[in-house]
Amino acid sequence: MKFLIIKTILMLNIITCLAQSSKKYIMEQLKSKQKQELIVIALHILKEKQPSLVINFEDFESTVWGNSKEILVKFRRIIRYIPLSTNPEKRFSYDITVNLNTNEISPFDVWFQSEFYIETKADQKALAFIKKNFGVFSSDFENIIQEDEEDYCIHQTNSYSLGIYRLNKKTGKVEMSLNGHMEPTPKPIIQNPDDFIEIK
Structure with a gap:
């Protein structure tokens, strides 16, 4: 019986964690937030979906864009570096865009995007x-x-x-x-x- 209770509590914790990690905001919630709050939400989504990605956001310009349906946070890399050994045919993606309505991250969730550049x-x-x-x-x-x-x-x-x-x-x-x-x-x-x- 005690084992069953512990197992149930663990399952509830897992379900709660999964629900929190897949949280999606509705437009009314997003529109009520300031620019910096929207950037923090985007960073949280990025950390959850791309936990192995380690980049210095001081090297990026952060902007927020919206229309009647979506809000996007764009992280534009200030310097686009092309190393000597790079194949001329190769195209890197240097920027990241996080859709706060769908939690989709470009270039990682977009099939036709090029490889994201990591220094x-x-x-x-x-x-x-x-x-x-x-x-x-x-x-x-x-x-x-x-x-x-x-x-x-x-x-x-x-x-x-x-x-x-x-x-x-x-x-x-x-x-x-x-x-x-x-x-x-x-x-x-x-x-x-x-x-x-x-x-x-």
Whole structure:
């Protein structure tokens, strides 16, 4: 009898844990929360569904987007690093999107997405060298670093400007290859309730 009671309590605990881990929020609950609370929910979902994933979220820009049906939390990687040994045909996914309504995580739950990029120790060492010699990378730009034999080629672009630099792997010396300004393309104004709008 005592064994049966213990077994029942254990089963109830397991069911409770499973119910909590698969918790899904309805839109009314999500709309009542602040941006930072929504980001915390997304991190919790990510930790539950991808427990082996270890990344530094200081290297990501976190934004929240919503429409009438869904709320998404996007973690955009500030630096997209392409190591020297990477096959030119290979395409990495650098960003993570968590759907707070369905608990779906891209790229992990989307079949056609490319492999998610995880920094190796060699990559971390290279990035530390680049940051030390080049400086801070802003989330206002898309920063792509391609490792070459003797240099790191750094591309920085946004709607207004473009910069291409070369950082020598031995000396740490930075040389500018190209720097320019662009006229931003005006965005079409579309009044659609299902367009995603950033939640500040």
